[in-house]
Amino acid sequence: EDIRVYEFAEACGKSPAEVIKVLFSLGMMVTKNDFLKQDELEILGEEFGIEVTVKDALEDVNYVESYEGEEVDTGSFITRPPVVTIMGHVDHGKTSLLDKIRSSKVASGEAGGITQHINSYTVVKNGQKITFVDTPGHEAFSAMRTRGANVTDIIIIVVAADDGVKAQTEEVISHAKASGCPIIVAMNKMDKESANPDMVKAQMAERNLTPIDWGGDIEFIGVSARTGEGVEDLLENILIQAELLDLKADPTAKAKATVIEASLEKGRGPVANVIVQNGTLRVGDNIVCDTTFGRVKAITNDMGEIVKELGLSETGTVLGLNDVPTTGSSLISMDTEKEVRDIANTRAEHARAKELSKSTKVSLEEMSGLIAEGKMKQLPVIIKADVGGSLEAIKGSLEKIANDEVKVKVVHAAVGGITESDIVLASASSGCIILGFNVRPTGAVKAKAKADGVEINTYSIIYDLLDDVKNALSGMMSAVI
Numbered sequence: 001e002d003i004r005v006y007e008f009a010e011a012c013g014k015s016p017a018e019v020i021k022v023l024f025s026l027g028m029m030v031t032k033n034d035f036l037k038q039d040e041l042e043i044l045g046e047e048f049g050i051e052v053t054v055k056d057a058l059e060d061v062n063y064v065e066s067y068e069g070e071e072v073d074t075g076s077f078i079t080r081p082p083v084v085t086i087m088g089h090v091d092h093g094k095t096s097l098l099d100k101i102r103s104s105k106v107a108s109g110e111a112g113g114i115t116q117h118i119n120s121y122t123v124v125k126n127g128q129k130i131t132f133v134d135t136p137g138h139e140a141f142s143a144m145r146t147r148g149a150n151v152t153d154i155i156i157i158v159v160a161a162d163d164g165v166k167a168q169t170e171e172v173i174s175h176a177k178a179s180g181c182p183i184i185v186a187m188n189k190m191d192k193e194s195a196n197p198d199m200v201k202a203q204m205a206e207r208n209l210t211p212i213d214w215g216g217d218i219e220f221i222g223v224s225a226r227t228g229e230g231v232e233d234l235l236e237n238i239l240i241q242a243e244l245l246d247l248k249a250d251p252t253a254k255a256k257a258t259v260i261e262a263s264l265e266k267g268r269g270p271v272a273n274v275i276v277q278n279g280t281l282r283v284g285d286n287i288v289c290d291t292t293f294g295r296v297k298a299i300t301n302d303m304g305e306i307v308k309e310l311g312l313s314e315t316g317t318v319l320g321l322n323d324v325p326t327t328g329s330s331l332i333s334m335d336t337e338k339e340v341r342d343i344a345n346t347r348a349e350h351a352r353a354k355e356l357s358k359s360t361k362v363s364l365e366e367m368s369g370l371i372a373e374g375k376m377k378q379l380p381v382i383i384k385a386d387v388g389g390s391l392e393a394i395k396g397s398l399e400k401i402a403n404d405e406v407k408v409k410v411v412h413a414a415v416g417g418i419t420e421s422d423i424v425l426a427s428a429s430s431g432c433i434i435l436g437f438n439v440r441p442t443g444a445v446k447a448k449a450k451a452d453g454v455e456i457n458t459y460s461i462i463y464d465l466l467d468d469v470k471n472a473l474s475g476m477m478s479a480v481i
């Protein structure tokens, strides 16, 4: 709140020009002394890949994952239930285990109603709640994480004790480790005669998940989704881990939830299956989720019952959004309908502008066509070179290349490798290409360039670079670079 363009640029290590470019490209006219609005800050955060904490309307809903104790008012913070994700190789019993845990914890009268597998639920063990979430797979799990949806506190890796570590177990291990969540290994199918827990332990230890009884720090629990053996033990271990994590959140805050699944249902409209991460979600709340918004019309809990609210770490389905939100997006409650509509609309606009700017990106080759047709008056370029001498030489030569109607416009020239911020800058200047001399983009930068539709050309001979640009300008270039 109340931050000027140049202050923001300073705070995130960008030049004011870069900040202004991003906003200009979205049709937002600002100068360096202007104050940034909340939506502009959000957009800039997204563009620059940095986390912008907007203290204002969103202040109350910032999810406090682990409370440190200094700055925040502790008054309303309470311990929240852990959220657990189960992952494992196909057929190792992930679904069976989730169903067993659920049915073993549900009062018998209600259990009869549970025939179908559902993808999230809360159980009570020793008077404490635990929420389980079934993500469609470990890729989906990581995809949600890259979108900032860190719903999971603890990961259980299921390994069939008669089968051991398999290809997908390996993948799951990588995803689990990358998440930084504590891991518990559930060795399933212990009821089978061929079960060999020591084999599982050895294979996991080889992958740096060493059992506690072997001197490591990972809990291995033998279970059977068929007989229920070990399930209580597993739940107890989850509670121990949760206690170590000291998970806190504020039930009095405005709700922040994460969408774990969403669909359009006949007669009900958009339905979002959510898990509450902070605050309390209530019927009647004004909510925004991704580019969708609305008012909570109805909530159904994990038992399929109609309820008035969902508390911390609880899951259920929400009716009332005007469209189907993306999986992994945050659902947030706000005071007024205007707020949620404005935010959703701004996001939608931003998404459209991004799409548009992508589709107007052209390659050097296409550019020459446009220039030939007289549609392009200038060719914007970003030059990156290994040394200052080459950079000056290239810049100087490029600025001299011009014919009657067209010229090169150097948007940015600097010594150094091609970075993500160059891509951001290029995407913000329509048709801009990046020319690298003796520098190459890293894989991550290449991927971003591809995603944003930015062309990068690299050279090690100055003449080649100049020739390409000359050809483009004269509209004669036909060869693909």
Ligand code: GDP
Pocket (backbone or CB within 6 Å): 088, 089, 090, 091, 092, 093, 094, 095, 096, 097, 188, 189, 190, 191, 192, 223, 224, 225, 226, 227
């Ligand atoms: P998922 O692909 O990991 O979800 O695995 P499923 O839960 O679908 O289980 C795969 C198969 O293993 C099914 O035929 C289950 O009945 C069986 N299964 C799962 N858990 C156990 C167990 O603890 N013991 C035995 N004997 N079979 C199990």
